Amino acid sequence: MSFLAPWFLAGVALLGLPIWLHLLQQHKNTPLQFPSLMFFEKRTMTSTRQRRLRYIALFVLRLLLLLLLAIAFAQPYFDQNVSISSGKRLKLIAIDNSFSMRRGSSLEDAKRAAQGEAGGRAQVLSFGSVVREMGPITDDVSALRASIAAVTAGDEKSSFAELARTARSIAEANRTPVEIHLYTDLQKSSLPGRFADLQLPADATLTVHEVGTKELPNFFVETVRAPGRIFDAKTVRMQATVASLHTEAATKKVSVWVDGRMVHTKDVTIPPAGRATVEFIGLETPYGWRRGEVRIEGGDSFPNDDVSRFAVERSDPRRVVFVRNARDVRSELYYAAALDSAAAGSFKAEVTTNESNPSLQAAAFVVLADPGAMSAGFTSGLQEYVKGGGSLLIAVGPNTAVANQVPVSGLTLGGSRLSDRTKELFQTIAQREQSHPVIEKAVGLETVKFYQLAQIDPGKAKVLAKTASGQPVLIEQQMGEGRILILASGLDNLGNNWPIHPAFLPFVERTAQYLSRQEESAQAVVVGETIELRAATDRAVMVEVLDANGNRALSLDQAAKATSYQPPTEGFYEVRRNSGRQTLVAVNADRRESDFVRLDGETLALWKATGTPEAVAGDAAVPAGQKREPWPLWPYLLFLLAAITIAESIYATRYLTREEAA
Secondary structure: OEEOOHHHHHHHHHHHHHHHHHOHHHOOOOOOOOOOOOOOOOOOOOOOHHHOOOOHHHHHHHHHHHHHHHHHHOOEEEEEEEEOOOOOOEEEEEEEOOHHHHOOOHHHHHHHHHHHHOOOOEEEEEEOOOEEEOOOOEOOHHHHHHHHHOOOOOOOOOOHHHHHHHHHHHHHHHOOOEEEEEEEOOEHHHOOOOHHHHOOOOOOEEEEEEOOOOOOOEEEEEEEEOOOEEOOHHHOEEEEEEEEEOOOOEEEEEEEEEOOEEEEEEEEEEOOOOEEEEEEEOOOOOOEEEEEEEEEEOOOOOHHHOEEEEEEEEOOOEEEEEEEOOOOOHHHHHHHHHHHHHOOOOEEEEEEEOOOOOOOOOEEEEEEEOOOOOOHHHHHHHHHHHHOOOEEEEEOOHHHHOOOEOOOOOOEEEEEEEOOHHHOOOEOEEEEOOOOOOOOOOOOHHHOOEOEEEEEEOOOOEEEEEEOOOOEEEEEEEEOOEEEEEEOOOOOOOOEOHHHOOOHHHHHHHHHHHHOOHHHOOOEEEOOOOEEOOOOOOOOOOEEEEOOOOOEOOOHHHHHHOOEEOOOOOEEEEEEEOOOOEEEEEEEOOHHHHOOOEOOHHHHHHHHHOOOOOOOOOOOOOOOOEEEEEEEOHHHHHHHHHHHHHHHHHHHHHHHHHHHHO
């Protein structure tokens, strides 16, 4: 007998509990009052009766209950030999349709070879990073061949681990051994990080059919570094990395195309099996979103990776409405300078005072820098702006803290507490929400000194940062479809030293990106990665995604609820939000698919062996045609435990009734 979790046997130590209950707890001295003990001789009282066990049957039942409980948790089992199924095997015809199978006629060769296996009880699968069933399990030859013919080339990275996982699920669901016929170019990059993820189903056989040319040389555009948004086209800097594998030194012409028009071209020399970087200055494009490509001219045996896409938006700096108190000029000085430096000119602060009523139309977000009292009309307009999807940053300094509520948000205010700077009395941030986009990468935030903090009751709002005493410093509140960030101090370097602290610049940059929702999606991703559609905390709003062919990629329900989308193919995807904001995302294939080095024979043999029964592996104790499987005992122990529990309850009730009667 063996145990799956032998460490639970340590619970046998609980057997001492019934002994303590039955033996040590029996001795009870009842004190008696007596006027004088002077005539009594002092002596030690002993009793052998107190050291005897009573209720032996109950004692044994309790011991058995604890013993069996510990053994059951240890999961005991016996090995037993069972017959290997002699029925017909289920044939799985797996065709690799990943990005590398676009090279030459690899996919067509795989489909042509797979047609020869279309027979018997089988199912056709295609796989890249995920496995897709091309049809149901059937023994209809024509249906199987139609499923094979329906396999199309994809742009995903192939994963042998995902194929093995799917094969295990199919074998378990159908309770039959499987016979896997794999048609692939057998790329080494398709292996998972852990060999255990390649585990095949029990009694499975794996037959690999290699397809495609074995030539390895390849040139490809590895990465493109381009700004997502440009404001001054003449100062734009772009970098492209061109790499080669298994090649000699070569000179290639690299060009930049925007909307089908060449805007740059340069020659670059690539070392043997190395990489080279080429830089382009300036990117003259019309306003709006543009589709760009970096190409290697001349091509090679695999031209599909000679192009890398990027998306760029030409626009004017986005407008940020900055509202300050009429007597405060320090907040504008610090915040506007930090915003211009951190955002590289993508935002422009439009400064106004609390006595005015600025327009909120087309504002990226609004900053209330301790404005104090504001007009009712402007406050109402801010609330409608936020409810409609706008964003707001509120700094609660001394001018605002005198009110009963935080403006716009409505959170309760209890004044503010001012410390003496000359005595170095201050508070610091002790706890923060590490995963929040605004502060997840903030370095040194805990060393910022706060001399004045407003006493804000967060209510149901989320506290992102707080002091050691639990006082909120940064709060996020949802209002309708919009976001409100509340800082319980000012931006003027009077109530804190944050504006002159190194953590201020990253905070302003991340806050601007978060409030303007620039962090919702990147401008370039790899096939299989996710495009963020909305923050998880946002309410259901319509987000429409148009795929590379211009078709809607989401259903109505997905468009209202989905927080992300995984593009299945290369191309440009357009994300449209109901706020009117549109984003263009460039999707490229994983460049690991550009390395055509094949899996070595030793690793392939080990993979095939993971589905071999133990009898074939050379276990002499297992007869031919059988395999060894564990026979668990814990279900029987549970029935026995239930019976002993009932018996213990009956005995305990009987003895307790007898003692009460006595």
